[in-house]
Amino acid sequence: MKKLKFPKNLIGGRVIKTGVAVFITALVCQLLNLPVAFAIVTAIVTIEPTAADSIRKGMQRFPASLIGTAISLTVIYIFGQSPLAYTLAAVLTIVACTKLKLEAGTLVATLAAVAIVPTVEANYMIAFFERAGTTTIALVISTVVNVSILPPKFSKIIAERNLMLFGKVATLISQIGVQLPSEQVYIKKAKKEYDQLTKEIEKSLQLCQFQLEEWKFHKHSIQDMRRFHFEQKKLQLLQQILYHLNSVFVTKINKYEMDGDKRLLLSQTLHVLSLGLNDSTYQINAEHVQIIKKLDTKFWHIRSEVAEQGEDKRKYHHHFSTEAVLYFALLSIHDILEELEHLRHHYQKFKPTHLEKETST
Structure with a gap:
């Protein structure tokens, strides 16, 4: 019977750090009774190759996600939870991030803008602060994990x-x-x-x-x-x-x-x-x-x-x-x-x- 051979380095340091960030983010959000799903997505996409990248891009991702959330809530207020609302939330968020030179936060901001559309009910202010809270938790945890755990060599x-x-x-x-x-x-x-x-x-x-x-x-x-x-x-x-x-x-x-x-x-x-x-x-x-x-x-x-x-004898110079x-x-x-x-x-x-x-x- 042949033994199963697993490839070396199947789970790298970045994968482990992503798993740790997801676990801690989910745990904190559940303890605070905040939406978990989007916070986990944010934690996953914000793990970077280096600690410097995490901090530098995190400084752009936080305001970008707040802008995306605000745009999405405005669009929902006008058009409701319709296909047009999803489209405008995504497009306007991308345009705003580009104009404000927050390119590193475009992905997180767009995800925030689109993900909030089906979850908003009556209180828009509570929805905004919930999304801001989950984004902050995910960004902080993923950055701390990236800096402190398994530094890449x-x-x-x-x-x-x-x-x-x-x-x-x-x-x-x-x-x-x-x-x-x-x-x-x-x-x-x-x-x-x-x-x-x-x-x-x-x-x-x-x-x-x-x-x-x-x-x-x-x-x-x-x-x-x-x-x-x-x-x-x-x-x-x-x-x-x-x-x-x-x-x-x-x-x-x-x-x-x-x-x-x-x-x-x-x-x-x-x-x-x-x-x-x-x-x-x-x-x-x-x-x-x-x-x-x-x-x-x-x-x-x-x-x-x-x-x-x-010079006279040369065909070319x-x-x-x-x-x-x-x-x-x-x-x-x-x-x-x-x-x-x-x-x-x-x-x-x-x-x-x-x-x-x-x-x-």
Whole structure:
């Protein structure tokens, strides 16, 4: 009989915090004899990735929900509990939140405006204060829970994503290097992978911002900050690599412009760059150095040829040929790889055991 296997991290910290916020909100509302349903909905939608977001958006959600409730009660007074009342309550609330720059509270305010329509009976003032009370309770409880329970550790996620992203970039560079000799540089599939990697890096940069915001409300050690800045710097350098790698895609190689030896040199360069990026220590071996020296010599030879040509002899006034652009991009990636190697040695001086554990995961 096969054992059932459950996925790891099935219930994350945010799910647990949502459950705790819902339970406490429901309990408090029942004790105060207030409507529970809408308070629970508010508590669910106001749990944010960081404590800073909860507080910042909570400052917008509270007045927005009061505005939505007031608009809804006004519409109900005029049109009754009709389909038109639901429509106007939702639309006018969205417009009001947008005009007052309360975009973060639009969802909660619209839910408040629509949910109150079928519950209002005779006393509009009591209905308004009930809704204001449940909204306040839900916002306060969800914010307190988000700040105090299970603070998220984005640094570990960033480190894991960096390991994955460096591997994918190395694979992409290797694929380009293999296809260069066959004159298939501009490949749609590789460009799609490049675009996807760019989006993934943007996500990781957002996680870095989340971590910095989270540390405003929770204690952290100097070692935590060092590990975070190490991973953040790696991510920034990886972003620069993709910037230079884009030159390979936007620069189309004409088979008549570059002979086989030149394309072979480009292919070898891409191969050693791929190996260097795929190594978590970013070590540069002797073969790598020799190939880069050849590429560097070729680059400066091309530049000197352009300089020797007079302005009158040039067909175009471009200072960089297609070949020079590609050489410059690859040399720039090599420089970044050297910076990664230096960065690694620098951070190993502080706590090498931590860094070794992170790269082995």
